[in-house]
Amino acid sequence: MIYPAAGSMLYMLLELITAFLFGGLLLGLHRKIIARIQGRPGPPIVQHLIHTFKFYIKELTIPETSSMPLYVAIVLALSAVWVLAFLVGPVLLGPFSIIIMCYAVHKVSEHGIGLASGSPYTKMGSTRAVLSATAEMPLIVAPALVFFKTHTLVLSDIINYQILHGSLFMDLPLAAIATFILLLSKTPFNPFGIVWGKDIVSGYKTEHFGVIRGVMMFGEILGFFVLLWCFLTIFFGGIFNTPLTIMLTMIGVTIILGFICALTPMIAPYHSVMIQWIFALLALINVLFI
Amino acid sequence: MKIQKQTKNRILAVLTTLPILIGIILNTPLVISVAILTFFVPPSTYYLGLVLMALPKSKKEEDEREKITFTGY
Amino acid sequence: MNDILDLNSYIIGHVLFGDIVPYLTPFSLALVITIVVFTIFLALSKPELRSVTRFGEDVVRTTTVGKKEAKFRRFMTILCGVALIGVVTTGDIFNFTLFVSLVGITNVGIFAVVKDTHVLDAAFQYGLVMMICSLPLFGGVALILAKTGTLSLGVLAGIPGNPVLNVGRMLLLVGAVGEGALAPFFATKVEMIRAKGAPYINMMHLSSLMVFTRLIEILFIVG
Amino acid sequence: MALNDTVVPALVPQIFINFYPIAIVVAIVVAVIGFTGLVLEKNDFQKILIVQIPILAMYMIVSAVGTDLAEALILPGMVVSLAELLAVSEILISREITRREKEGEPLRVLNFEYEPINMEVLKTAIPVTCIVSVIYGVILTGFTGGAVAGAGILIYLFAGRTKGFSNEFWEEMAGISGVAWVFWLLGFLIYFIAPQYWLVALFMSGGGIIIKVALKLGLLGILGREEYNR
Known part of the structure; x- marks a missing residue:
């Protein structure tokens, strides 16, 4: 059997599909855990994967009020951004700044998806997307540290540094917590x-059905996978640096996330922003004992 | 000449999938293959999905599709 | 160019132009492509029909942006995209500040012709913040210039950090955050995006996040 | 002071280096005054005016550096802040018009009429002031000289009585300014292509820029005259 060379396009494509399937399973596990905690089967x-594929054979309607071609293009941009982040991050181990950019563009896409349909609900969602852009604060603090x-x-x-000097979690625990909040x-x-x-x-997803929702879910699954991978690699790169350990830890972190999501209610918009800020400021305190 | 929507979607699906296939066959350099994957994977999934969606599945569904759907406010 | 290399692994190319060296890394290339693609799509899109409901009525009304208004705002959107390309490719902090101010001005321009008192009020407040923030923005750059005698990022990347540079960096951060309507100064932005015209509003959000992403890189390079 | 151990070129005299911390402190004081004013003021129009005080502090911080690079920075900084000012005041106007249209308040059209100020000095001293500033500008040469000479021509056109040259003459002058600009560019080109002729290049660019800037400022005066004093 011939394996595709690392860095060739076929290899990257296969990795992409694997990550999509694995990420989808992780999100399914996440849902399962929430249900079990709440006493449901x-x-x-x-x-979650079936859900994504199901949308591919569902009728696509584009609202007459929507602003074309932005309505379609912005969803494609959302998934393209996470494809890029996946290729630069887990596959090529490239610069982390590109992943920061991808996260930023993800925020822009959320905003654009909400605005483009013309519905008041999506508009409200996109307004909140701007409001919750304060979640970018851990994003500047963690890379800086x-x-x-x-x-x-x-x-x-960064991985080599951690293999030599031990994981960064030991040095930057508060920054790791802030990034965990970002992931959450x-x-x-x-x-x-x-x-x-x-x-x-x-x-912002209210008006998106059919194929376009499928593409959106594809992007979101990849995004979840990339963020989870980045969190593990940047803060625990010294311990978990083989594919198997990373996959096992990803499952572990997903279980923790499931517990948090099941046990906490949705926070009001301003409180949500405030709590994210508090964690970002906590991470800043980490500067004192670098 | 007015192209039918279904035909247009099929053409676009082929056009967006072709660069990926070409890239796999030609073994393009790293930066170019990253660019190709980033730019063509989402639209190809979108147009393939559109083609998939429009395939007739059963007589009943076909009849249902004839009805006027809700198109917005 | 050691800091630039640490951040970006390698440099694709640079234009030797005296002291100012515009350079292209994988990071800035990704930014440029993102901005170009977004600007093209945002300029091509037609504004959406905003549906509005009122209490006591069983009707959904739709409103949209007028043709003349849309034309001006589209022009400002394209201009904002061009300024953003300047922000992400320049290899000189002073050019960076100028382009950031230009982004701020075009952002105000996008909202200048909206016929809505709330939006205009918010845009006015944003304009005031923008003007105030030109003090820390240019002041920070002037401090960096006074300390190091250069503005080229390529040279600054090799100069080790010191307290005065840190003050300059902090001022630069405050200034750029204010000009781009970012985290602490974004209260007006939430109010401004109530306006109609999805493509144009989205450009504002894109611009502030792109300025933010580039700002991180610049703050790391200086000192 | 810590600010003094800067990497400034050896050519900068000590006195300027000693002035730097003082300039920064003054700028900070100015900025604080401006911010206090902004906090206390409630009227939006007044706010725009007061916001110019922090911008003034910005000019001070930039110009305190005092090298040629700082001189190159101050001009774009001014242009940018001017553009911001224009944009924000445009928003204010637009907001007021929208608000009044909505509330049904009639729009008052302000009628500005040009009234020349009647002062004897403006009639008698203008030609001499103009000639002196033009001569001084020629001695200075370069960009600054052009600005000084241009200011002289501006005074003549704005305040002086409309005697002597016709409108056509000033339009021809505008054409000459274009030609001078080309000289300036050619001078720079010679610097790059044939550095051994640097003296010719210096004269071409120096002379070109003074004529160009002076006549461009004069053009401003023509505009003013054509608008109000036709």
């Missing part, structure tokens, strides 16, 4: 998910 673990500590932001160098705010049913809160129907 819950959907099977493959449900990592950079001051390791003097590099290239992921392969990207999982479904999380306490900070004011953007897709059920009080505004489905937030």
